[in-house]
Amino acid sequence: LSRRERLRENTIAEIKQIARRQMAENGTAAVSLNAIARELEVSTPALYRYFSSRDDLVTALIADAYYDLAAAMETASQSLPQQDYRGRLMATVLAYRAWALAHPVDFELIYGNPIPGYHAPEAITTPAARQGFAVILGILYQALQAGQLRPLPEYAQVPGDVDLLLPELPGDQSDPLPGIVLYLGVVGWARVHGLIMLELFHHSQGVVGDTATLYSHEMENLLSSIGLKLEMPQAG
Amino acid sequence: LSRRERLRENTIAEIKQIARRQMAENGTAAVSLNAIARELEVSTPALYRYFSSRDDLVTALIADAYYDLAAAMETASQSLPQQDYRGRLMATVLAYRAWALAHPVDFELIYGNPIPGYHAPEAITTPAARQGFAVILGILYQALQAGQLRPLPEYAQVPGDVDLLLPELPGDQSDPLPGIVLYLGVVGWARVHGLIMLELFHHSQGVVGDTATLYSHEMENLLSSIGLKLEMPQAG
């Protein structure tokens, strides 16, 4: 990279960082080119050197958030031995929550209301969104192949008429996933998501004292119900 | 009510209705006094006869949404015999989803991102929010008293350190609820909520074909896991 390109990358990073800070203070809708320019001590039109419109900037922020979240999950999933499917799934969903709490506005940005007046280009957004989900699906798939996925009867097979499908993205070479993996992925993800949304938008406030513990318990129940039981330590 | 008061109530209702329609078109952030006045064919300051500020109007819309949702749940819960706890709970959560799909912006308004720049007065918001939750808690409580609440082991008791509490609201005379009712209410509600949030914000799109069926199945699993099994039809 040339010197000029490095400077450019730095400026882009700085713009995004200011935008995130301002969102943290005033909500996701408060991505304002004027406000960013003011803080960067630059005229507003200067920002158009880096993003062709406000929507462009928002799209970049959304994509970053998805990839950052997915990276946190991936890292967690790799922090344990490959065969420890239960541990890896648990670490992954804990990382999911930790990331959400550490980056609440980024989480709102991707999973909350769309920003008023902004319409996301799905060609960029969909692959980014799938990244995190893929981490969970990957672990489930490996557990299945290892014969360790033994869901309780109610989760044992995909309800015939639910009609799951994960459309292939362009450039994706992998084989289609077994339906059961997709099914458990979706219902599991919904359980993760529900608790976090309630917590993040303050609907657990005043009811649940220790949200972290509640989350862990519910996740253990979830993992047990798909057959990834917590192993008792073996004697000898 | 005097004639004048009736007219006034009608105008208030009309203002809210226009606001809801505009939100439906442009998102929850698009509650604009100017836009409402334009559609009502009235000058903007005229609206201040009915709401003392924009925030006041938003608060009214939020309260209405909470109460409307709670009413839909209550109606569903009363559509079946009082002792049919399973059926009533199922009807209630189905009503919850149906209401969310029928009134997506109202749902966003209460469970999604806060409107930029708006801060909710909790004295009004909290009691309204609790109304719907109370329907679920009520059924669970009745089922418990009838000895029909037999949760599977993992849900059988409140994890000791979760620290649940439902602070009494002023004017609430009822006895404190058993912890297990609160616990099942919260985890159940989170499972309801997660699926609906994913569906409503289009994160199930392209993965789940039939979201209604997925929802029903997951709800049946939930009810089974708290002991409210689907009874098999008895011969003779």
Next chain:
DNA sequence: TGTACATCAGTGAACGCGCGTTCACTGATGTAC
């Protein structure tokens, strides 16, 4: 090492827009006697 040119970051002025809120006011609707 020096010159000629292209590239690119950033400026300042301007455009047109919509917003919430205040103010002093008009005119109609209701109320008291």
Next chain:
DNA sequence: TGTACATCAGTGAACGCGCGTTCACTGATGTAC
């Protein structure tokens, strides 16, 4: 039934604000010969 007054809905002008985007431009940084 008529008059005097109070209440209330609604108006029009104005205030001050922030927004995204365009345009023609200056001046510095890089590149080719």
